[in-house]
Amino acid sequence: MEGNLNALTVVFTEFYYWITVVVMFLIHVGFCMYEVGVSRRRNHMHTLMKNTMVIPLVTVTFYLFGWWIYFGFQGGPGITGGIGDAPFAEPWSALMATHLSGPSPDLGVSGDEAALWSRLNGVFWAAFLLFSWTTASIVSGAVIERIRSGAFWMLAVVIGSFAWIIDAAWGWSSQGWMVKLLGYHDAYASGVVHGIAGGFALGVLIVLGPRLGKFRADGTPRDIPPHNRWLVTIGLFLIYTGFWGFYAACNIPIISPEGIAGQITGETWTATNIYLAPTTLSAITFNFIMSLSGGMMAAYVVSKGDAFWTYSGGLAGIISASAGNDLYHPIQALIIAAVVVVVIYKLHYWVERRFKIDDAVGAVAVHGYAGSLGVIIAGFMLWGQPSSPYEGFATINPLGNFLGAVIMFGLLGFLPGYICARILNAFGILRIPRKVELEGLDFEGDETYNASVAEVIAAEKAMV
Amino acid sequence: MSTNGLTSWAVDLKDVGAIYPFQGTETVLVIILLVFWIGWHVLQTRAETREFEHDLAADKSGDEQRKAIDRY
Numbered sequence: 001m002e003g004n005l006n007a008l009t010v011v012f013t014e015f016y017y018w019i020t021v022v023v024m025f026l027i028h029v030g031f032c033m034y035e036v037g038v039s040r041r042r043n044h045m046h047t048l049m050k051n052t053m054v055i056p057l058v059t060v061t062f063y064l065f066g067w068w069i070y071f072g073f074q075g076g077p078g079i080t081g082g083i084g085d086a087p088f089a090e091p092w093s094a095l096m097a098t099h100l101s102g103p104s105p106d107l108g109v110s111g112d113e114a115a116l117w118s119r120l121n122g123v124f125w126a127a128f129l130l131f132s133w134t135t136a137s138i139v140s141g142a143v144i145e146r147i148r149s150g151a152f153w154m155l156a157v158v159i160g161s162f163a164w165i166i167d168a169a170w171g172w173s174s175q176g177w178m179v180k181l182l183g184y185h186d187a188y189a190s191g192v193v194h195g196i197a198g199g200f201a202l203g204v205l206i207v208l209g210p211r212l213g214k215f216r217a218d219g220t221p222r223d224i225p226p227h228n229r230w231l232v233t234i235g236l237f238l239i240y241t242g243f244w245g246f247y248a249a250c251n252i253p254i255i256s257p258e259g260i261a262g263q264i265t266g267e268t269w270t271a272t273n274i275y276l277a278p279t280t281l282s283a284i285t286f287n288f289i290m291s292l293s294g295g296m297m298a299a300y301v302v303s304k305g306d307a308f309w310t311y312s313g314g315l316a317g318i319i320s321a322s323a324g325n326d327l328y329h330p331i332q333a334l335i336i337a338a339v340v341v342v343v344i345y346k347l348h349y350w351v352e353r354r355f356k357i358d359d360a361v362g363a364v365a366v367h368g369y370a371g372s373l374g375v376i377i378a379g380f381m382l383w384g385q386p387s388s389p390y391e392g393f394a395t396i397n398p399l400g401n402f403l404g405a406v407i408m409f410g411l412l413g414f415l416p417g418y419i420c421a422r423i424l425n426a427f428g429i430l431r432i433p434r435k436v437e438l439e440g441l442d443f444e445g446d447e448t449y450n451a452s453v454a455e456v457i458a459a460e461k462a463m464v
Numbered sequence: 465m466s467t468n469g470l471t472s473w474a475v476d477l478k479d480v481g482a483i484y485p486f487q488g489t490e491t492v493l494v495i496i497l498l499v500f501w502i503g504w505h506v507l508q509t510r511a512e513t514r515e516f517e518h519d520l521a522a523d524k525s526g527d528e529q530r531k532a533i534d535r536y
Contacts, residue, residue: 266476384466
């Protein structure tokens with residue numbers, strides 16, 4: 001690295017992303033608590049492990065190909081460019097390992113790039129990876145208590161290491177074709193993470209079907225209450241906490257106009273969003289908290305004080321404002337959150353009644369509908385503003401963001417989810433047998449556990 | 465047309481101020497926030513009153529109250 005300022009900037013950026021990754025881990029602690037809390041006692045351990053194993057499986061596949069896809073597919077390929085060249089993201093590259101930026105071995109990148117990627121590759125990869133786990137975990141909650149874990153883990157790889165990272169390449173990168181041509185703006189991933197995951201979950205749910213007993217003979221839905229409401233809400237609280245890390249991870253913490261190498265003039269250094277357009281940590285902090293508050297207040301009223309929906313409403317509030325939370329006024333963020341939360345709450349129950357969709361945690365509504373509506377609203381709110389600091393990019397506009405929402409929710413979310421679920425169903429490996437669903441996924445594990453407990457108790461009593 | 469006045473980032477950042485959309489509507493936004501806040505208290509208080517009315521009307525025998533006390 002040349003110059004102390006450059007070195008300091010790179011090392012600070014490295015540390016900054018490392019912190020965000022650690023904070024984002026809490027999202028997954030929260031998801032596990034939340035899903036186990038919603039599931040019934042006879043399904044606890046399988047529900048926990050179904051979500052937990054997302055972590056290693058998506059990690060391995062994201063190392064193998066997910067990270068490379070992000071750089072390789074920004075032009076489509078074939079829309080604004082061919083397959084991108086990203087030697088630093090190839091799994092066999094020395095830059096995907098411990099490296100101090102020197103010339104050996106031949107890295108296929110310039111000295112400046114080597115200096116940058118040798119320090120930042122691991123933390124950037126991990127930050128994106130944590131988003132990947134999130135997309136899969138969002139789907140996980142919707143399908144509990146009747147999907148086979150093996151089927152879910154294959155679906156998790158499809159969305160976590162393939163579908164979502166294509167949408168990130170297209171609409172959540174500084175050179176993505178959707179940003180260039182459509183003016184797509186989705187700074188904190190309303191559509192890129194949440195819209196796609198909600199769409200994917202809906203596609204899977206349609207094929208998977210509802211839990212046994214969810215609907216009465218006349219087709220009206222029953223409420224299947226969580227076994228532990230307290231655990232569910234604390235899980236959601238932890239997801240909020242991890243969401244902070246996610247917001248910070250969506251920013252470049254400090255960069256010079258020269259480093260951006262776009263149209264910005266002068267010498268003022270700034271934080272930027274993922275598109276390298278200026279924002280501030282202060283701005284997104286205002287907007288994160290205000291959209292959380294708007295969502296919680298609206299959800300409390302509309303759900304009549306239901307704890308699950310109040311917490312979920314807070315999450316949906318943030319998600320709905322995230323597309324524009326780099327640029328909104330905090331009160332605008334709050335209003336958007338409050339309005340969207342009322343809409344998605346009503347929509348969840350309407351879809352449940354009308355189409356007999358059993359979304360056990362409301363993931364399609366909280367993530368899919370809120371994220372997609374958030375993207376569409378951002379197109380109107382930010383109309384005419386630059387989507388990028390680079391010349392020749394379309395400005396933000398309602399049509400571009402509407403098409404973006406359709407691509408995220410429909411093309412890259414719903415469609416792959418539906419098709420993959422159909423394939424797994426055709427092989428007979430999507431849904432657990434009826435008897436297993438009734439006796440509980442943990443039946444065998446509980447038998448072993450209870451036998452061990454009984455044996456230990458008997459042995460200890462014999463010692464008295 | 466741009467909702468925040470910027471149509472490109474070909475600017476020196478030291479010359480750029482607010483970048484949120486619809487600048488000039490801050491007073492209206494604050495009024496909306498005040499109405500939202502006060503309105504929430506009104507709606508919440510009404511809902512809570514309805515909940516307590518239901519609680520008061522239920523369990524005339526006191527059996528449920530005794531069970532609730534036993535559960536601690």
